[in-house]
Amino acid sequence: MPLVPAVEIEISDDERHEVLAEVDRLLRSGRFSQGRNVEAFEEEFAAYTRTASALAVSSGTTALELIFRALGVEGREVVVPAATNFATYIAAERAGATVRLADVDPTTLAPTLEQVRAVCTPRTAAVTVVHTGGLIGPETEAVAAWCEQRGLALVEDCAHAHGSERGGRHAGTFGVAGAFSFFATKVMTTGEGGMVVTGDGRLADEIRLLRNLGKPEVWVSTHTRPGWNARLPEFAAVLGRAQLRRLPEVLEARRAVAVGYADALRGLPVGDFLLPDHSYSGYKAMLMLPPGTDRDALKERLRERSVQAAGEVYAMPLHHQPVLAGRHAGLRLPGAERACAGQLCLPIYPGLDDERQAHVVRALCDSLTELTEEGAR
Numbered sequence: 001m002p003l004v005p006a007v008e009i010e011i012s013d014d015e016r017h018e019v020l021a022e023v024d025r026l027l028r029s030g031r032f033s034q035g036r037n038v039e040a041f042e043e044e045f046a047a048y049t050r051t052a053s054a055l056a057v058s059s060g061t062t063a064l065e066l067i068f069r070a071l072g073v074e075g076r077e078v079v080v081p082a083a084t085n086f087a088t089y090i091a092a093e094r095a096g097a098t099v100r101l102a103d104v105d106p107t108t109l110a111p112t113l114e115q116v117r118a119v120c121t122p123r124t125a126a127v128t129v130v131h132t133g134g135l136i137g138p139e140t141e142a143v144a145a146w147c148e149q150r151g152l153a154l155v156e157d158c159a160h161a162h163g164s165e166r167g168g169r170h171a172g173t174f175g176v177a178g179a180f181s182f183f184a185t186k187v188m189t190t191g192e193g194g195m196v197v198t199g200d201g202r203l204a205d206e207i208r209l210l211r212n213l214g215k216p217e218v219w220v221s222t223h224t225r226p227g228w229n230a231r232l233p234e235f236a237a238v239l240g241r242a243q244l245r246r247l248p249e250v251l252e253a254r255r256a257v258a259v260g261y262a263d264a265l266r267g268l269p270v271g272d273f274l275l276p277d278h279s280y281s282g283y284k285a286m287l288m289l290p291p292g293t294d295r296d297a298l299k300e301r302l303r304e305r306s307v308q309a310a311g312e313v314y315a316m317p318l319h320h321q322p323v324l325a326g327r328h329a330g331l332r333l334p335g336a337e338r339a340c341a342g343q344l345c346l347p348i349y350p351g352l353d354d355e356r357q358a359h360v361v362r363a364l365c366d367s368l369t370e371l372t373e374e375g376a377r
């Protein structure tokens with residue numbers, strides 16, 4: 001069997017032709033920034049997520065930072081789950097906040113309400129939840145209600161959650177705002193890029209200002225805020241629009257792969273496969289391995305069997321990241337530590353056919369059995 005790669009990015013012929021035709025139109029128009037593609041992409045994304053406003057920006061990290069800045073978290077605290085991308089942390093810090101790390105439940109990779117409450121203080125301005133791997137945490141509504149009661153802003157990091165919904169609500173609409181990433185490996189991409197969704201008109205206006213150097217009028221150089229350039233280019237928006245049109249099909253294919261894993265792995269001694277009972281993006285196929293499994297050794301054995309495991313979400317909790325050394329000294333967050341150390345992410349993408357998926361499952365079972373037998377000797 002040829003290598004089953006961790007990630008496979010495929011643009012169909014139809015989509016390629018569609019994008020090329022649109023890029024040709026764009027090149028002829030000469031308007032490469034803040035034109036009709038960005039505007040249409042925003043309208044279409046707002047309609048898709050059923051939010052009042054969507055604002056296209058240069059990355060998911062920037063989307064988060066703009067939300068935190070627009071909320072005015074400077075000098076206050078922002079709660080961030082410890083099992084997330086460094087982007088979530090640095091966005092809050094760059095907006096002038098001090099980050100408090102919350103633990104997560106290793107069976108969902110999301111913080112519980114209890115875990116959020118445990119780290120909130122009178123200085124807390126905002127709470128962040130991350131829909132890791134595309135799963136909306138089961139306590140998101142409870143966290144949202146609690147935040148609302150206390151006047152705290154709930155910010156959703158939706159970098160993995162395009163198309164993730166529960167109870168008729170799309171990810172990004174449970175709190176005050178959601179931040180999406182369109183990085184190259186995400187469920188939908190613009191190469192680099194991001195989107196803020198929000199139902200709060202004031203927040204949307206502020207972010208619109210901040211992303212364009214603080215100019216109330218897009219093409220007039222009068223600046224009323226210390227904003228910076230966080231604009232999404234028209235070329236990126238062309239790809240984004242095509243990707244959004246194809247998203248339902250991609251989600252269906254990814255989810256079918258996830259369901260395939262869940263069915264194939266059910267009852268096997270390989271750990272717990274995380275699959276929600278509501279719609280999820282299928283960004284990651286996450287397996288919590290049996291305690292004590294040496295993940296690096298397992299990944300090596302998988303590699304010998306032509307399977308490349310995908311990147312974890314995440315391999316290291318934030319309080320162990322070298323860049324934050326000393327900031328959270330002595331902090332123990334057992335749920336996040338277990339979530340990060342114990343997970344394996346299996347290949348998942350629309351083009352992963354039944355044969356290759358069956359090969360991944362076989363390779364996983366054989367590799368784990370081999371490691372267990374060696375350990376018992």
Ligand SMILES: Cc1ncc(COP(=O)(O)O)c(C=O)c1O
Pocket residue numbers: 059060061062084085087088130157159160180181182183192193194
């Ligand atoms: C959970 C999470 N938040 C934020 C980001 C940042 O997104 P971007 O790479 O578009 O800046 C990522 C990135 O990949 C992510 O995984």
